[in-house]
Amino acid sequence: MDKTITTIRHLPETLSGGNDYYLTQGAIILSLFCDGETIISDYDDSGATDSTLEFLREFGLNYEKSWSQIGIRMPNGFAPSPKREYEFEGGAYPLGLILAVLAGKNIESQIHYTEKVGGHYIDTILRSMVNFGIGLKHDLKERIITISPSVLEPIEQKISSPFPHLKDMLLVLGISSGKSVAIREEYLTSNSLENLILGLGGKVTERESKREIMDDPDDPRRRFRRERPGYRREIMLHPSAKLRGTSVKIPQSQFMMIHLLTLAALKRGHHHFSEIPYSPEIIRWMNYLKSVGIEITEHRKKTEDGLKVVDLEIKSREFKARRASGETVAGLIEYIPLMALLAALSPETSLIRGIREYDLIYTGALGRVAENLGKMGVKCGVFEDGLVIEGTKELNGADFGPFISPGVALAFYIAALAGHGQSHFAGFDIVKNNYGRFVEALEKSSLYKVKLSDQSE
Template sequence: MKKIVLTRKAETGPEFKVVRPLGPLKGELSVPGDKSISHRAAMLASVASGRTELSNFSPSLDCLSTLTCLVSLGCEIHKKENQLSIVGKGFGQFRAPAEPLFCNNSGTTMRLLCGLLAGSDFEATLDGDASLRSRPMERVLAPLSQMGLKIVKNGPPPFTIAGGKLTGIEYVLPVASAQVKSAILLAGLQAEGKTVVVEKIPTRDHTERMLAAMKVPIEISTPAFDPSTLEGRLAKEEKEKRIAVMRAKSLASLSIKIPGDLSSAAFLVAAAVLVPKSKITIREVGLNPTRTAFLNILKRMGAEVNWKVDEERAGEPVGTITARHSGLKGTKIAGEIVPNLIDELPLLACLAAVAEGTTVIRDAEELRKKESDRIAAVTANLRKMGVKVGELEDGWAIEGPSELAGTAIESFGDHRIAMAFSVLGLVASSETLISQPECVEVSFPGFFDALEGLVK
């Protein structure tokens, strides 16, 4: 059987992956545990009462960074493959780290740790790799400093914080960010009085669901409005959401099998949609409604993709996705849906290259502040493959369908760029070469093996 993914070493320089246009893709599989849920489960387990058992914990480098930092803070963590046992000791029991907490490439680790450590009576320095050092942290440090966190050394990473006595605040998120929201809520569990986070645009709600599962009182509300008045109509239009917590006496420990990561499954779903005669089924994947926007957009573009919820785990819906080869049509993606598919937008831009008509993606300027400038990275690589694409300040205008040329793709060391163009390479006219393919380990270890395993 011919392989669709090969490892090849250049005469000089590192290895790269070669993706060949073969197929179809068929079969059933599961994907590694959800990265967002794994981060939060580990951090909350570290301050819970008693032992938490986590299975199918994400093997991603990002989540391993979280575990490494927690161990540096004195947490007792027992790990065997993707099974974890974490002994929680409650808030205020962390020890001062002997060295800076190195978060590698993980913005979630860095931002959530700021909230988790906000009530601790010691200083901690947080640092990361070159990519993380370039990403914005003021958005999380600003509200936490309003609550009482001291910024000993400000600026981009590395920065130093000192925890202490915290006071609850009401904070309106200026930028839709589940990470900032979660950091404030983690600090709020250690603060005097009520802490309220106000969202104008909904974001991932994994933190809220897990806190509720751990028996933490949490209030989630939207304001009442009178549609007969201008003020009421404006309130409805804003769809404001308020999430409130008080100081927590304790968090109940959990035993949970982490659902499969929908953001990882998205690449395999997209591959099945693209490659003729393909049909795949992905089981035990997380179907949180704040994460399924990608599937809804695929449906709108004409993809034959279906999903159903089979069960619930710690407040998270878990189920099955089925996808088959489909023709696609262009669409427009903008507005409040964007924060809930920000990770999948580079992949959708690649799908737009083979869709009939023009696809316009706007309001995604946040992509310029990820592991790479993803707007520029996608633009450059699509043009290499022969796609007509206009780069916008906050997205793209992409004309399709295009005859895709196999070419050398620059991943910029960004896992989502590498995986998105590996998928698109399956329907190129010749081999597609992916640089720095090891970067996929950040979120989806085994991605290339999973893709190869679906070839029939």
């Protein structure tokens, strides 16, 4: 399906629906190991959820799905089918968790994955698994992963990735195999899966490492700062606790909220939003918006159903160039395309460094970002670990797509809504199928005109 898009005039003040993709995937995977029924409510209703559920039917998972919840049971426990070759149509995150399940259960198998998943990223996570004695082979050209029977060694890993993917995969490997897991993270990633494991009756402990002010043993009048011991957080999974089925409510997607706030910034002007989740991830993004010249005022902070929310007022006129790298980029790694769009409206040159892993996970994503910015009249160069962007005064409508990465596609849907003039979006299904509730929320505002073509890919 193709789509013609014109500039959006007004934005909804809040979003309903569009719940967390990663937690939905994690809850489905963990339900494989739960005694009793697991009820997942307010789940992410994208096509990715159906892909994972259908794939796991092969291993004894029974489910009933309604518009509001999924009920999952394992009546006969984890029971792999006689066949050994499987096709998986989902993304990188659930594929990593599924590989951890099969390797932990020592199941000989062969999985063929699609171009949605970066093959070089798969190489990275498989190297980590091989370190623990798991028999793995990867045919990068044919996109096939082969798992052979093996004896699993202790699971201990220091992780330097800003994504939670590898950490979550190792935790699932520990649960699947019944082994303890020790992880040290260089960057603080989302601890959503750890909290989910705790909610299902598992045992996970965490300890953050912080700089300390110490007395100088040679001079009591002086003090010094002792640096972190090479990691930010230590995570331990203790396998003794049994997981039990329970009710899991998936929170609203912060990913969607951040895209809505960014759309407001790109449109310029004055916008109000109500009851925005006041989470660490959204606070980091608000701080980034402020750093590129966006004015944000907070009103009426409160707590509802245990969740902190806040009303926001956003004003944007002129954008500032930014050189982003290090922990700033690591903490917002999923939002590289949005950073690029903000940089595109700065009058000077912006740099975004330290994002090579984004390109590995989402195959060729940086090249796609640069290519589509170019279509909007923005000069963007790609180098080994980042982007250099020469800003312009406004984003022009353009012909976008088709895309492989849903996240990059969504960013340029935002760009089309904020851009000047009409845009044509080839293969809009990738946005509609993955972020349907977000698209629906914008369309329901009835404040911009959209014309669907009858063409299909």
